[in-house]
Amino acid sequence: xxxxxxxxxxxxxxxxLAKLPCATLLLGVVGPLETLATETEExxxxxxxxxxxxxxxxxxxxxxACKTENDVPQEPYFFRTWVEHYEIHDDGSATVESPEGGxxxxxxxxxxxxxxxxxxxxKLCNQCDNPPCVQVCPVGATFKTxxxxxxxxxxxxxxxxxCIQACPYGARYLDPRTKTADKCTFCYHRITKGLLPACVxxxxxxxxxxxxxxxxxxxxxxxxxxxxxxxxxxxxxTEPKVLYANLDGEVR
Amino acid sequence: MRVGKIPGQVVRLAIVLIASLVVLLxxxxxxxxxxxxxxxxxxxDVVPAIAAQPIRYAGMQACAECHxxxxxxxxxxxxxxxxxxxxxxxxxxxxxxxxxxxxxxxxGRESCLRCHEYLGARPTGFPQIIETIHNxxxxxxGCHDPHEPTPPAVPGECSACxxxxxxxxxxxxxxxxxxxxxxxxxQKHRENPRAHLPEKxxxxxxxxxxxxxxxxxxxxxxxxxxxxHGGRYPCWQCHxxxxxxxxx
Numbered sequence: 001x002x003x004x005x006x007x008x009x010x011x012x013x014x015x016x017l018a019k020l021p022c023a024t025l026l027l028g029v030v031g032p033l034e035t036l037a038t039e040t041e042e043x044x045x046x047x048x049x050x051x052x053x054x055x056x057x058x059x060x061x062x063x064x065a066c067k068t069e070n071d072v073p074q075e076p077y078f079f080r081t082w083v084e085h086y087e088i089h090d091d092g093s094a095t096v097e098s099p100e101g102g103x104x105x106x107x108x109x110x111x112x113x114x115x116x117x118x119x120x121x122x123k124l125c126n127q128c129d130n131p132p133c134v135q136v137c138p139v140g141a142t143f144k145t146x147x148x149x150x151x152x153x154x155x156x157x158x159x160x161x162x163c164i165q166a167c168p169y170g171a172r173y174l175d176p177r178t179k180t181a182d183k184c185t186f187c188y189h190r191i192t193k194g195l196l197p198a199c200v201x202x203x204x205x206x207x208x209x210x211x212x213x214x215x216x217x218x219x220x221x222x223x224x225x226x227x228x229x230x231x232x233x234x235x236x237x238t239e240p241k242v243l244y245a246n247l248d249g250e251v252r
Numbered sequence: 253m254r255v256g257k258i259p260g261q262v263v264r265l266a267i268v269l270i271a272s273l274v275v276l277l278x279x280x281x282x283x284x285x286x287x288x289x290x291x292x293x294x295x296x297d298v299v300p301a302i303a304a305q306p307i308r309y310a311g312m313q314a315c316a317e318c319h320x321x322x323x324x325x326x327x328x329x330x331x332x333x334x335x336x337x338x339x340x341x342x343x344x345x346x347x348x349x350x351x352x353x354x355x356x357x358x359x360g361r362e363s364c365l366r367c368h369e370y371l372g373a374r375p376t377g378f379p380q381i382i383e384t385i386h387n388x389x390x391x392x393x394g395c396h397d398p399h400e401p402t403p404p405a406v407p408g409e410c411s412a413c414x415x416x417x418x419x420x421x422x423x424x425x426x427x428x429x430x431x432x433x434x435x436x437x438x439q440k441h442r443e444n445p446r447a448h449l450p451e452k453x454x455x456x457x458x459x460x461x462x463x464x465x466x467x468x469x470x471x472x473x474x475x476x477x478x479x480x481h482g483g484r485y486p487c488w489q490c491h492x493x494x495x496x497x498x499x500x
Binding site: 054055056057058059060061065068069070085086087104105106108109115118119120140141142143144145146151153155156185188189190192193195196198201202203204205206 | 285288291292293294295298299302303304305306307308309311312331333334335337338341342365366367369370371372373374375378383
């Protein structure tokens with residue numbers, strides 16, 4: 001009965017075909033569940049930085065300390081952290097400047113009449129929990145550690161610059177000496193020894209605070225209790241771990 | 253090529269497959285670095301390597317171990333929130349070898365102005381000065397200990413700063429007159445003298461208040477005829493007001 005067999009095979013074939021999307025669907029559900037499970041485990045050692053914008057006096061010591069501590073090229077285009085000076089004008093427009101990243105502080109400017117308000121905003125790599133730079137790296141040279149810090153493997157980076165393009169915060173640069181990508185590490189070599197990142201260490205007004213997200217006794221936790229927190233470019237869904245308190249709506 | 257009942261084309265296919273698998277594994281072994289993928293899509297070995305980078309900033313606790321005197325003074329001052337290395341620069345090498353490597357000791361006014369020069373963008377309430385009028389030329393450390401910068405007590409007496417004038421006046425005919433009878437002095441002049449100068453008499457009539465024939469001053473005050481005494485010159489052209497002489 002050749003006809004019968006053919007019919008039977010077709011049914012089996014259709015059956016199998018139906019299983020396929022089911023399996024994919026199942027995998028799709030189980031996959032995220034797995035990552036969810038690991039995320040809740042992270043808790044304790046999940047580093048983050050808080051920036052209380054209304055405390056920053058624009059002295060630029062953080063920029064200087066960062067360059068020294070991390071041997072960042074001295075030329076004024078390479079920064080792992082920098083400070084921006086915002087001026088919001090009467091007509092609602094904003095000017096942002098950062099002379100040499102603010103490394104020497106800010107010069108006393110001629111106070112423009114039409115300035116509504118002005119303030120300083122320290123910036124750095126946001127150590128995204130969902131980092132676009134890691135996603136685009138073709139070789140796995142940039143990655144997120146188990147404690148949530150995004151790092152670059154200098155020996156493995158091929159210098160393709162995809163990550164520099166992908167970073168929405170402009171936090172990466174190509175080190176002209178090694179021709180590899182580089183950026184803020186939260187001073188990984190310090191925090192793993194129980195020290196503070198250099199920028200936090202030297203900040204005279206405690207505008208920068210650092211700690212573990214899960215630890216209740218960290219200064220970060222206190223800041224979270226007191227202020228409403230914002231992140232930069234929340235719509236991009238990068239889930240930054242640099243949290244800003246008292247951030248002006250104009251800050252991008 | 254036929255192994256047992258397996259058809260030749262299947263065997264050939266299997267050989268190709270196995271060969272490419274071997275090549276793939278070889279290539280993988282050659283190019284995928286050790287420890288790649290152990291904890292994620294990266295070389296696990298690089299994490300401890302990055303963590304081993306040397307430290308330049310020793311941190312404040314380290315300084316306090318030897319400089320406990322400075323640390324103690326600073327801890328209860330306006331500068332308590334500052335770290336030593338914010339002003340003295342990275343000093344981990346100094347902690348390693350305190351004598352060979354000495355940290356920078358800032359001098360000059362710039363090091364303070366980085367934080368204290370007036371800028372509109374600084375938070376309100378943060379203590380700021382205007383460099384050009386806050387005791388220009390003088391080093392800040394002359395009046396403010398950098399480790400305990402509490403402003404020096406503001407002198408209340410004019411004589412604290414104008415000693416010569418005060419002592420001259422005290423033995424002159426004008427000894428009984430208070431400085432402020434003739435100089436209306438803003439309080440700020442005591443804190444920041446050059447930025448807030450007192451007033452000085454500008455016209456002859458000022459002295460006439462006491463010395464005019466019609467003045468309502470004490471009878472003992474000598475009188476002159478304001479209209480023709482001394483011509484039209486200001487009185488202090490001939491009489492030094494802090495030590496006036498009435499007899500030639």
